[in-house]
Amino acid sequence: MGAVSLIPIRPGAHAGPADGQGGLTSRPAAESERRDAARNRELLLRAARELIDECGVDRLTMATLAQRAGVGKGTVFRRFGSRAGLMMTLLSDAEAQFQGRFMFGPPPLGPGAPALERLVAFGAERIGWVLEYGELARAADVSAYNRFDVPAAVLWHRHLEWLLRQAGVTADPWLMAGALSVTLEPERILHSVRVHGVAPARLVESWRELATRVVKGA
Amino acid sequence: MGAVSLIPIRPGAHAGPADGQGGLTSRPAAESERRDAARNRELLLRAARELIDECGVDRLTMATLAQRAGVGKGTVFRRFGSRAGLMMTLLSDAEAQFQGRFMFGPPPLGPGAPALERLVAFGAERIGWVLEYGELARAADVSAYNRFDVPAAVLWHRHLEWLLRQAGVTADPWLMAGALSVTLEPERILHSVRVHGVAPARLVESWRELATRVVKGA
DNA sequence: ATGCTAAACGGACTGTGGTCCGTTTAATAT
C-alpha cells in the first residue's frame, strides 16, 4: 500500500488541466507536464505545507501562498482550480493511503473479515483519520451539494453500500450507506471532539452501535 | 400553533442587537425598537423576499439587498449580522411552526404517540420541510462547526435524544441523536432529490428503516 | 540556430461578505 494510485480525489469539475488524471498523489502526476509547471507545482505544495504548519490552515490565503512560492496568483488557480482543490491535493496522499487500506489492506478493515466487522473497522479508522487530517479535510470541503460527488466521497459511499449488501441489508442500501456516511463527516466528528469534548473512543463505540443496529436491525 | 414564540433561531454570537430576544418571527420583536430601525427591518425583509423570488436565494447579495431596500449596507449587517443571519430570520416563521408542531402539535409528530412513531414522523416532516424551505436553509447554514450550536439545531438534537431515551435506547443517546440528526440535513436531502432524483417517499422510507433499527436494534 | 505554437504565466481586476467610523436622528429629559 502507499504509492498505489487508486481513484482520483480532486473534484472533476472546474479545475482546468490541474494535474494529469486526477491528482491522486502529490508526485509527478501525468508525466506530460512542462518543466516550469512541475517546478511550480512543487514550489506551491512545499510553500503551502510550510504556511499551514506555521499559521494553520485557516490563515492560508491564495495570495500569500502565491507570494511565498514566488509565482503569480493565476498560476495557483491554474494548478489547483480553487482553494478546496489545493486542500484536496494536500490531502491526497493520506486519502489514497486510507483508500488502499480499506480496499486492499489486511482485515478487519480490508477484505477477509465479515462485512459487519469491516463496517465497524471502517468507521473506527475514519474517525482516527479525521482526527488527524480533519482541519485540512474541512478546508477541502467543497461547498454546495456537489460535496457528495467528489470522487473520494463516491468511493466510500460505494464501499459502504457494498458492505451493507454483503451483510444482508436489503432496505435501500444506497440511502443507508449515505446515512452512515454523513455520520462520519469531519464537521460532526471534529465538533463532537473539539467543542463537546467527546472522547474518540466514545465516537467509535457509538459508530459500532449504529452500524450493528443498521445491519442486524428490524 | 403558529404565533407562539418558542426558541430563538438565530445564532447567539455575532449579531449585535439584531432583534430583541432572538428573532424568532419576523414580527415586531422586542418592542423597544426605534421607529427607524423597525421600518428598516420591515423594508429589508420585504426586499429580501422580493429579490429571492425574483432571482433565487443564491443571487441575493447583501449590497443589492441594501440598495433595493434603500438603506446602507451597514444597516443590513447591523440588523442581521451576516448573510446567514438574514436567511435564518427569513426562515424563522417556518422554523417556529415546525418546532411548534413537533413539541406541542397532534400525534404522531407531537406528544401522545409512542416514541418510535414520533421519531419516524419527525423525519418525514423534516424531509418535507427541507424540500419546501431547503434552499433558504442551505443558505442559512453557518459554516464551520458551530453549525451544530445554532439554537434550532440544539433543540432538534435534544428532541431526538429525548425520543430515543423514551424508546429505550440506552446506547449513548446523545451521539445517536447526533447521527440521526445529520442524516436529515438539507445538504444531503436536497442532493439526493435534486441530483440523484430520489423520490421523497423513498427518503422517508429509508428514514423509517433507520430509526426503527436504531431503536429496536442489537 | 530559428521559428512556431500550445501551454504556462502573472498580476490587474471583479464580486462579495464583512468592518469601521464619522454623521444623523429618535427618544427623552429639561
Added chain:
DNA sequence: ATATTAAACGGACCACAGTCCGTTTAGCAT
C-alpha cells in the same frame, strides 16, 4: 422648544476567492 445622548445609519473600506487576458516560454520541428 431645546439640549442631550445612545442608538441607528451609510458608505467607504478591507480581505479574499476567483477570473481575464496580454505576455512569456518550454518543447519541438525544421
